[in-house]
Amino acid sequence: MDYSYASGFLISDINRTTTSQWHNLSWTWTNTLNYKLETGLHNIDVVAGTEAIKAEYESFYGSREGYVIEDPDYMFLDSGTEKILNGGSGAGNSLFSLFAKANYVYNQKYLASITVRRDGSSRFGKDNLYGTFPAFSLGWRLSEEDFMKESLPVISNLKLRAGWGITGNQEISNDAIYSIYRTDYGVDPTWVFDSGTAYDIYGSDSGSLSSGYRKIREATQFLKWEEAKQTNLGIDFGFLDQAFYGSFDYFMKETSDILIEPPYLAVKGEGGNQWVNGATLENKGWEFVLGYNKTLNNGYRTWIGDPNPDFIYGLNAVFSYKNFDLNLFFQGIQGADVYNEHKHLTDFTSIWRETNFGTRTLDAWTPTNSGSTIPMLTLTDTNNENRYSSYFIENGSYLKLRNLQIGYNVPEKVIKSLKLTSARIYVQGQNVLTFKDSKGNDQFTGVDPESPGFAYPNPTSYSIGVNLTF
């Protein structure tokens, strides 16, 4: 509901009620057949099945203005006297898949697995409805070999793994392959372009406007599934009865026929958009996981991330003492460059005159403050200071305490009388602390490096909870 208001020189005498409804219904029909066979040292497990999914979305709204009484009890649509509007839309898509998987284990040491999927999507044209996605993997539990058990008992787990597979992606508009036209009764052209198709062709100056159609998209019959091929090699290991454990993985991933709707030649006018399988992406990386388990319920894991443009890391620590537990999760990134748009407002007095300026401008360069890197104050912008420049590129590295949770398990004697099997009270905080680069040439001058263009930081939230099990 919108009410009329008067605040200083801002006045609006419009009141309005908008009532809307939307729903998204989807059903999934899955059938699987499972067959298991165990003879001697062989162990075979086979699954075959189909899956059909259909999703439909529908929405509509009605609105009116001109209510005599501005009260929620009065402002139902029937009482509105002006500007009767309504709208509605719909969308849908369907998927059908056939799949089969076979697992084979020999003597608990040699593992092999193969999967095949055939998926069809309503989003692709008749010629390319289906994609076939196979995958297989092999494993060898070295630690189970007799020679390992006898000579190196300190190794509690050693497994070699290799895998290869293709997965598909169909995340595009439901009507991506069609050439479509739409009628457009016009939008409020204050902030966005008016793309309306209506016109007073009769020159009658009243009544309803006739409307035409405008082109939204260009058709394509060649669209098909996006495919990601991945090869994975890895080792899992553990020492001293899994007191120390970890794994090392190397992967190579090539995503091809990536579905995109790229920009197009302006001379095509409206509706030159077209979905294409346009891009290829190659990813290579390694992942190293290390862990330590202490019997007093005290363990932590560290992830060392992939040193591509960003370096991502995290630390998860769990401590427990008597009935209390403490859980800390730190996450951070290192070495990311971010563009701090907010700096236009905090560092310059020449771009947005007649507005408030940030406090950083008080420290601007002057002959007596020559150490400052903030430009000298001026009201004339002779250098197009608004342009993209390295002045606005800052170090977006951060370390955040993402999750802090302190919990207390209520002792058994207390909960037994309440017929509970367990009860836990906890206090939790999210985004509790943020550390950023605040020294040096590329120090981050904004509020939160995770959202560099904003004046507000990502919010911290605290919650209290109770878990009860009956």
Add this chain to the structure above:
Amino acid sequence: MKKINIKKSVILMIATGFLISCSDSFLEMAPKSTISSDQLLTPENAESMAIAAYSELGNDHYTAPNSLWPYADITSGDAYKGGGGTGDIWEFNFMELFAFNTTDNPLIDQKWYRLYVGIGRANEALKVINELTADEFPNKTERQAEMRFLRAHQYFILKTMFKYIPWIDETVSGEAFKEISNKEFTDQELWDKIADEFQFAADNLPEMQTEKVG
């Protein structure tokens, strides 16, 4: 398996039947709330497409206004840019100062695009109108004249702003857009083409429009 249970086998076969029963028609989902180019080929829709072309005359935004004030009134000294400061639509600020007038000024590109949207609407209407016979669509020649007039109007503005422009008409589609150069015609040839469009309209439209459409 030692014995084959008949009952189980029958159930198994029926279940398998269900498994593979979904045909390709299950994967056909028609687009919602949209109309396709084939469905447009009717006389009523031809009128609608013409209305959409007229409608574009009134579609603009302060970043690429149809009044053309940034491109002529500001640059000729007839008006100031105004607004909340030099940073408020800085693209027009630099046009006013004749400074930093680089070729990648985003709002010049915006106006270029919007003018071709107007030309595109006229071309889309012509595509539909051209397909209909005079029997199906009695006003065919007049509508063609109207659309060519609207298109020439957009070209006229384009020509005064950019001088050398690609000539796109209703016969261009698909990959052909990429092949058309803005230097295909000379300055004078482009003016002649625009004049021809206006001439066709003058020859085929009545002095006074007394008819009420539809």
